[in-house]
Amino acid sequence: MMKRRIALISTGGTIEKTYDELSGVLSSHVSVLDVMIHSLELRGLDIQRVALMNKDSLEMTPEDHTLIAETATRMARQHAGVVVVHGTDRLAASGERVVELGGVPASPIVFTGAMRPYELRSTDALQNLTEALLAVQLLTPGVYVAMHNQVLQFPGVVKDRERGTFVKP
Amino acid sequence: MMKRRIALISTGGTIEKTYDELSGVLSSHVSVLDVMIHSLELRGLDIQRVALMNKDSLEMTPEDHTLIAETATRMARQHAGVVVVHGTDRLAASGERVVELGGVPASPIVFTGAMRPYELRSTDALQNLTEALLAVQLLTPGVYVAMHNQVLQFPGVVKDRERGTFVKP
Amino acid sequence: MMKRRIALISTGGTIEKTYDELSGVLSSHVSVLDVMIHSLELRGLDIQRVALMNKDSLEMTPEDHTLIAETATRMARQHAGVVVVHGTDRLAASGERVVELGGVPASPIVFTGAMRPYELRSTDALQNLTEALLAVQLLTPGVYVAMHNQVLQFPGVVKDRERGTFVKP
Amino acid sequence: MMKRRIALISTGGTIEKTYDELSGVLSSHVSVLDVMIHSLELRGLDIQRVALMNKDSLEMTPEDHTLIAETATRMARQHAGVVVVHGTDRLAASGERVVELGGVPASPIVFTGAMRPYELRSTDALQNLTEALLAVQLLTPGVYVAMHNQVLQFPGVVKDRERGTFVKP
Numbered sequence: 095m096m097k098r099r100i101a102l103i104s105t106g107g108t109i110e111k112t113y114d115e116l117s118g119v120l121s122s123h124v125s126v127l128d129v130m131i132h133s134l135e136l137r138g139l140d141i142q143r144v145a146l147m148n149k150d151s152l153e154m155t156p157e158d159h160t161l162i163a164e165t166a167t168r169m170a171r172q173h174a175g176v177v178v179v180h181g182t183d184r185l186a187a188s189g190e191r192v193v194e195l196g197g198v199p200a201s202p203i204v205f206t207g208a209m210r211p212y213e214l215r216s217t218d219a220l221q222n223l224t225e226a227l228l229a230v231q232l233l234t235p236g237v238y239v240a241m242h243n244q245v246l247q248f249p250g251v252v253k254d255r256e257r258g259t260f261v262k263p
Numbered sequence: 264m265m266k267r268r269i270a271l272i273s274t275g276g277t278i279e280k281t282y283d284e285l286s287g288v289l290s291s292h293v294s295v296l297d298v299m300i301h302s303l304e305l306r307g308l309d310i311q312r313v314a315l316m317n318k319d320s321l322e323m324t325p326e327d328h329t330l331i332a333e334t335a336t337r338m339a340r341q342h343a344g345v346v347v348v349h350g351t352d353r354l355a356a357s358g359e360r361v362v363e364l365g366g367v368p369a370s371p372i373v374f375t376g377a378m379r380p381y382e383l384r385s386t387d388a389l390q391n392l393t394e395a396l397l398a399v400q401l402l403t404p405g406v407y408v409a410m411h412n413q414v415l416q417f418p419g420v421v422k423d424r425e426r427g428t429f430v431k432p
Numbered sequence: 433m434m435k436r437r438i439a440l441i442s443t444g445g446t447i448e449k450t451y452d453e454l455s456g457v458l459s460s461h462v463s464v465l466d467v468m469i470h471s472l473e474l475r476g477l478d479i480q481r482v483a484l485m486n487k488d489s490l491e492m493t494p495e496d497h498t499l500i501a502e503t504a505t506r507m508a509r510q511h512a513g514v515v516v517v518h519g520t521d522r523l524a525a526s527g528e529r530v531v532e533l534g535g536v537p538a539s540p541i542v543f544t545g546a547m548r549p550y551e552l553r554s555t556d557a558l559q560n561l562t563e564a565l566l567a568v569q570l571l572t573p574g575v576y577v578a579m580h581n582q583v584l585q586f587p588g589v590v591k592d593r594e595r596g597t598f599v600k601p
Numbered sequence: 602m603m604k605r606r607i608a609l610i611s612t613g614g615t616i617e618k619t620y621d622e623l624s625g626v627l628s629s630h631v632s633v634l635d636v637m638i639h640s641l642e643l644r645g646l647d648i649q650r651v652a653l654m655n656k657d658s659l660e661m662t663p664e665d666h667t668l669i670a671e672t673a674t675r676m677a678r679q680h681a682g683v684v685v686v687h688g689t690d691r692l693a694a695s696g697e698r699v700v701e702l703g704g705v706p707a708s709p710i711v712f713t714g715a716m717r718p719y720e721l722r723s724t725d726a727l728q729n730l731t732e733a734l735l736a737v738q739l740l741t742p743g744v745y746v747a748m749h750n751q752v753l754q755f756p757g758v759v760k761d762r763e764r765g766t767f768v769k770p
Contacts, residue, residue, distance in 0.1 A: 133385075134390055134412065135411040136412040137413045137428055138413030139412055212553075213553055213554065214551050214552060215550075215551055216302075216551065221303055221393050224393045224397075225397045227412055228412060228414070229397060232398065232402065233401065242304040242305070242307070243303065243305040243306055243307040243308055243397060244307030244400070245307070245397070245400065245401060259304070259306055381722075382721050382722055382723065383721060384720055385720065472750065473728065473766070474749070475749040475751045476749070476752070477750055554640075559642065559727075559731050562728050563731060563732075563735045566735055566736060566747070566750060567735060567739065569751070569752065570739040570740065571739065580642040580644040580645070581641065581735060582644045582738070583735070583738065597642070
């Protein structure tokens with residue numbers, strides 16, 4: 095069984111907030127994203143971690159969105175797929191930027207994030223990461239968001255703040 | 264946004280072992296599968312629960328496999344997809360039976376299960392259910408198993424007991 | 433084995449913040465305190481729940497502290513002990529008020545609370561409740577706070593905001 | 602605030618079964634007991650860990666019980682208290698042995714254990730360890746078991762297999 099090689103680009107946001115509890119146990123600091131990846135059984139993928147930035151997405155500049163879009167597009171040429179972990183508030187801006195810059199990428203680019211951090215018992219972070227890591231294997235080349243049991247394709251995806259999820263009106 | 268209507272057929276196995284802790288809190292008994300479904304944010308699907316049987320798959324008879332296969336095939340005609348929760352030891356037998364009986368079903372039929380029950384902190388049940396509930400939306404009609412971050416298509420899928428997962432040699 | 437009959441007075445605070453996740457599963461709303469009590473094995477105690485108020489302790493008035501102190505003192509005469517769940521910011525004010533009003537109560541009165549709510553994986557709520565429910569069985573009549581693996585006796589207990597715990601300087 | 606210095610003697614049993622999930626994340630192997638200790642806020646105690654043996658208590662010989670009893674008695678002279686983590690099936694045998702050998706120890710010796718391992722969501726391990734680590738501060742010198750919200754003093758404590766706890770008939 096050959097594993098697909100994908101890139102996992104982290105940019106910050108709720109899903110990546112520091113996990114203080116474990117860091118006490120661990121000798122070195124381990125990111126929440128690494129703890130989540132370790133808690134999953136990932137037989138289908140060989141993941142290359144790319145720590146691009148660590149920003150609350152509300153603080154992202156247009157340059158940040160362009161950098162994320164360019165990095166994802168470039169990684170899509172070198173991998174079987176790309177997952178981008180992103181703050182949900184400005185996730186759609188980065189997604190649209192990929193479409194503007196590059197049209198259809200060489201392999202699927204799947205954005206994901208979380209409404210409630212991993213520290214909460216009721217977090218959606220693990221569900222969303224699980225979904226993005228599966229969707230990237232099944233989708234055709236394109237730009238998507240995978241969260242809350244649905245996959246939506248850019249352009250035209252927006253965050254529905256009231257319902258706390260993404261929609262394509 | 265229209266939700267896809269799918270059937271979720273439960274047949275028993277590790278993933279469905281009773282969750283005693285919660286049942287103490289709850290006035291009525293709630294199945295583990297219901298607890299798991301409630302812990303996920305399911306925006307993409309409208310799920311119809313079908314409690315077909317509750318068996319350790321090692322005790323399934325050929326008639327059980329045929330009943331599961333026939334029910335899944337029939338449900339696939341009436342829904343946008345079918346997820347079957349199944350004990351992993353004989354999951355492949357039911358999957359193969361669907362192919363034998365019906366060829367390509369009217370909509371995707373996705374089997375899933377768990378190696379470690381939900382009661383364990385290290386359970387794979389939530390990951391696998393999450394994956395099956397996403398895969399059923401993205402796959403073309405066919406018979407599959409979704410578990411451990413990979414999707415494999417029947418026929419030809421077998422359980423690799425040593426590695427504790429499914430493979431397609 | 434006779435169980436000691438104690439009163440558990442709830443007044444609000446971090447430890448009692450609503451547990452939204454479970455309330456989705458449960459038909460009726462169940463307080464976090466009830467969920468915590470159910471998750472413990474309580475063989476030594478027969479607990480009478482008294483929901484006195486539900487306030488962030490920063491909003492408590494002098495009348496609130498007096499009401500809490502009077503209720504705890506009265507309950508101490510009718511029970512083998514009293515546990516008071518209280519917001520930590522003004523917990524010491526209620527504890528001192530018991531001493532001012534009543535001197536030594538008829539049975540031990542043990543205050544407890546939490547710095548991090550039950551919703552967090554890293555919550556201290558269960559530890560502190562566990563400690564208060566054991567301490568109330570072992571202490572002589574008096575007024576105490578039990579939290580973070582230590583028991584301190586009033587008067588003279590204060591919250592150390594920097595270290596996030598109680599001390600007796 | 603001076604911390605009490607106690608010894609925590611581990612002998613094996615359900616409470617100490619290896620926690621595979623975390624060990625994957627951690628560079629070096631960390632015992633479940635260490636993970637539990639790290640998850641608690643221990644302000645009252647300075648704990649010296651003594652890894653005496655690692656046995657299912659059903660396999661303990663009379664010599665093992667004597668070794669545990671002698672070690673606990675000796676540690677009780679050098680510390681403000683001793684907590685012994687022990688398999689529940691033969692915990693009472695070790696407890697009685699302390700009384701036989703030494704009469705009243707120099708400081709409290711508190712045995713504890715677990716009926717359901719830490720790996721289970723419904724574990725009683727954290728509750729019991731929390732109780733033992735508080736009880737050892739509040740009790741007078743003697744030999745005890747602290748579990749399930751009750752403290753019982755040796756001699757005369759037995760395991761009630763049906764109810765899954767300790768009793769003093």
